[in-house]
Amino acid sequence: MxxxxxxxxxxxxxxxxxxxxxxxxxxxxxxxxxxxxxxxxxxxxxxxxxxxxxxxxxxxxxxxxxxxxxxxxxxxxxxxxxxxxxxxxxxxxxxxxxxxxxxxxxxxxxxxxxxxxxxGGRQPRLVCLGDLAVDLGARTCTRAGRPVRLTAREFAVLEHLALRAGDVVSKRDILDAVWDEHYDGDANVVEVHVSALRRKIDTAYGRAAVQTVRGVGYRLAVDGG
Amino acid sequence: MxxxxxxxxxxxxxxxxxxxxxxxxxxxxxxxxxxxxxxxxxxxxxxxxxxxxxxxxxxxxxxxxxxxxxxxxxxxxxxxxxxxxxxxxxxxxxxxxxxxxxxxxxxxxxxxxxxxxxxGGRQPRLVCLGDLAVDLGARTCTRAGRPVRLTAREFAVLEHLALRAGDVVSKRDILDAVWDEHYDGDANVVEVHVSALRRKIDTAYGRAAVQTVRGVGYRLAVDGG
DNA sequence: AGCGACGCTGAAGACCCGCTGAAGATCTTG
DNA sequence: CAAGATCTTCAGCGGGTCTTCAGCGTCGCT
Structure with missing residues (x-):
């Protein structure tokens, strides 16, 4: 929630x-x-x-x-x-x-x-998107049943995307949420962490869960991951 | 009780x-x-x-x-x-x-x-996590059937984790619950006691029950910890 | 096809966080 | 009051993590 x-x-x-x-x-x-x-x-x-x-x-x-x-x-x-x-x-x-x-x-x-x-809202402690499961309470993540080790930043980015799954989230939004809201550094940090995230939850699995929307931001796919 | x-x-x-x-x-x-x-x-x-x-x-x-x-x-x-x-x-x-x-x-x-x-009757008196058993009533703890002697602080930390088993608990939360809620000292005390706790319930047993989630806190493993 | 903007990624060093042994303080117990 | 256990503080270590940077790839537009 x-x-x-x-x-x-x-x-x-x-x-x-x-x-x-x-x-x-x-x-x-x-x-x-x-x-x-x-x-x-x-x-x-x-x-x-x-x-x-x-x-x-x-x-x-x-x-x-x-x-x-x-x-x-x-x-x-x-x-x-x-x-x-x-x-x-x-x-x-x-x-x-x-x-x-x-x-x-x-x-x-x-x-x-x-x-x-x-x-009318529900409180998802567990966000499931296809074969990708994100447990907000335990701060764990599995893809295709296999546990995935994520760092704090990686998980925070994933969490932010998961809570808005299907919607495009701008890098600025991610920066504000995951980093300090007054963070004024380069948005490239987001790219770096998204890259690391993909290496762990997308590479070696067919479909990409984290999608790039050029010029806008990122989106977590809601369908079969 | x-x-x-x-x-x-x-x-x-x-x-x-x-x-x-x-x-x-x-x-x-x-x-x-x-x-x-x-x-x-x-x-x-x-x-x-x-x-x-x-x-x-x-x-x-x-x-x-x-x-x-x-x-x-x-x-x-x-x-x-x-x-x-x-x-x-x-x-x-x-x-x-x-x-x-x-x-x-x-x-x-x-x-x-x-x-x-x-x-009464609702509260779990005995929390079992794999081969780790925490008896909240008797304030005792056993691992792999062997009783483990814990100090007051150690047990209090374990209890707090056990009641939220599987979820990540922040050091701040532990401080608020186990120490005085207005305690403003270093969070290092938690680390010290977790360290002591591990020495007693994790070392010499295969899997780690108390897991560190870097940048977030600790988690008590729910599976065969 | 060419160009510019945007995004991706590997590497490296700084940084941060958590772990732990030791020592002193404090509490408990006999 | 003394002995022992427990708790807290401190500082150093070790390693994982984060950020920065630069170069390259890719996309979209003309």
């Missing part, structure tokens, strides 16, 4: 990210409204966790702008206090659920799961 | 912890509501002992938030006085049992046992 956390308190955001990733969620983080809005449009999420107090663009506005653009994913707002006022406004702007700070981590996870179920 | 004590009076909490551990319980302690809530979600417990008077978030709220999130474990509330008022409210918020302070230690243990029996 893909989750976007828009929260300016970096410690809280990082803690949530760690926790949710441990539960098998794929988590991205944005620290302000503008970035959150952009990131939400860039990648498909099941749920967006949205703080109200945000620098740049507050949560209400982010929420209503998303909905105005026909955004479908579930939106869970984090209200600072448990005043009914906040909550009413949150729901008015198109949020599906809200949670008052300070909140329990357990409750958050439960609500996230419920919301995702309601909105 | 795993017990979480949420009690702000440190002397009392420590005394209970020592006493219950002597009886064979595995005990964690939290000193305020927020921490208790978080800790409850992080690790599987059979029973949570919850004081009502807590800094940050009182026991009633902790209890109701846990239940709102679908929390299954037994909850035993410690009411300050024996007014029926407190007790009714405790049960209302989802507690299974209550005990008025000051209470007898013997009674507490009896109630805990009863509550665990009532709720």
């Amino acid at each position: 893909r989750v976007l956390i828009v929260e300016d308190e970096r410690r809280l955001a990082a803690a949530l990210q760690r926790g949710l990733e441990a539960e098998g969620f794929a988590v991205d983080v944005a620290h302000d409204g503008i970035t959150g809005l952009r990131q939400a449009g860039r990648s498909p999420y099941d749920v967006v966790v949205l703080d109200i107090m945000l620098p740049g663009l507050n949560g209400y506005r982010v929420c209503s702008m998303l909905r105005a653009g026909g955004y479908q994913a579930g939106i869970l707002m984090l209200t600072a206090k448990d005043g009914e006022w906040d909550e009413a406004e949150a729901l008015d702007t198109g949020a599906d659920d809200f949670l008052s700070k300070p909140f329990s981590y357990v409750v958050l996870v439960a609500r996230l799961r419920a919301l995702a179920r309601r909105v | 795993r017990v979480l004590i949420v009690e702000d009076e440190r002397r009392l909490a420590a005394a209970l912890q020592r006493g219950l551990e002597a009886e064979g319980f595995a005990v964690d302690v939290a000193h305020d509501g927020i921490t208790g809530l978080r800790q409850a979600g992080r690790s599987p417990y059979d029973v949570v002992v919850l004081d009502i008077m807590l800094p940050g978030l009182n026991g009633y709220r902790v209890c109701s938030m846990l239940r709102a999130g679908g929390y299954q474990a037994g909850i035993l509330m410690l009411t300050a006085k024996d007014g029926e008022w407190d007790e009714a409210e405790a049960l209302d918020t989802g507690a299974d049992d209550f005990l008025s302070k000051p209470f007898s230690y013997v009674v507490l243990v009896a109630r805990l046992r009863a509550l665990a029996r009532r709720v």
